[in-house]
Amino acid sequence: MKPALRRALLWVVALGLCLAFVRAGLWQSGRAAEKEALLGDSARVLAERQPKPLADALAAMPAWVAVEGAFEAIPALRLDNQRRGPQVGVQVYRAFRLDDGPRLWVDIGWRPLPADRRVPDEAPMPAAPMRLEGLLVPPPSAGLALGPAASVLPDGGRLALRLEPAVLREAGEALDGAVLRLDPATALGHERDLDLLANTLSPDKHRGYALQWFGFAAGLLLLSLFLQFRRRP
Incomplete structure (x- = not known):
């Protein structure tokens, strides 16, 4: 291969990597x-805590909502690999039937997993009609789609690695674009808060990674220029 052609191909590869x-x-x-x-x-919504109608909240999440209905006797949906400090556990979701018809998945909190990673059984939820308040948000980000999205547990519930729309539908036909993060003041469920970025990267982390990628691009470009114009003996 001629030197000029080889240099041209190397530049194509280098510029392609820089672009990536x-x-x-x-x-x-x-x-x-x-x-x-x-x-x-979310900070603004949590400061005000003014409930919105569900239809309006679905179009402007995150939003504070108050809904009325009753929990259904559907096995719990658990989201795996949820951390709190050094502990790994599952986030537990229960199906709530609204008075006006739709079913909504309610995040009732986090439970740690034992050393053998056996998922604990969930006690039945109260069957009486009730009013719930909380933060209506999209389901947690799915991340990389590696492997099956969910598996069936012995109690008939599902253990999900990511809350894809299909997982929410298969676990119990419901609104698949939103979940209700139950108000921590409500005396139901498990340990919980309203942190929207738990188990995910913070804005500062994303900026740090952005700087790394930009640095890789700049470093590769400078190295390519150095190799192109250095004096040969």
């Missing part, structure tokens, strides 16, 4: 901005 690095950095920067906006919106 820049795109990764831009994606990380975009995620940082999205999460900052989400945190700002």
Whole structure:
């Protein structure tokens, strides 16, 4: 291969890698901005705690809602690999039938897993009609889709690695674009809070990764220029 052609091919490869690095950095920067906006919106909503009608809340999540209905006798849905400090556990979701018809998955809190990772059974929820308040949000980000999204547990419930729409539907036909993060003041369920970025990267982490990708692009470009223009003996 002629030297000129070889250099041209190396430049194509180098510029392609630089472009990929820049795109990764831009994606990380975009995620940082999205999460900052989400945190700002949720802080405002939590400060006001003014319930919105469900239809309006679905169009403007995160939103504070108050819903009336009753829990259904459907096995619990658990989201795996949820951390609190050094402990790993599951986030537990229960099906709540609204008075006006739709079913909504309610996040009733986090439970630690024992050393053998056996998922604890869930006690039945109260069957009486009740009013619930909490933060209506999209389901947790699915992340990388590696392997099956969910498996069936001995009690008939599902253990999910990610809350894809299909998982929410299969666990119990319900609104698949939203879950209710139950108000921690409600005397139901398990340990919980309203932190929207638990088990995910913070905006600062995303910015740090963005700088790394931009640094890779700049370093590769500078190295390519150095190799191109260095004096040969």
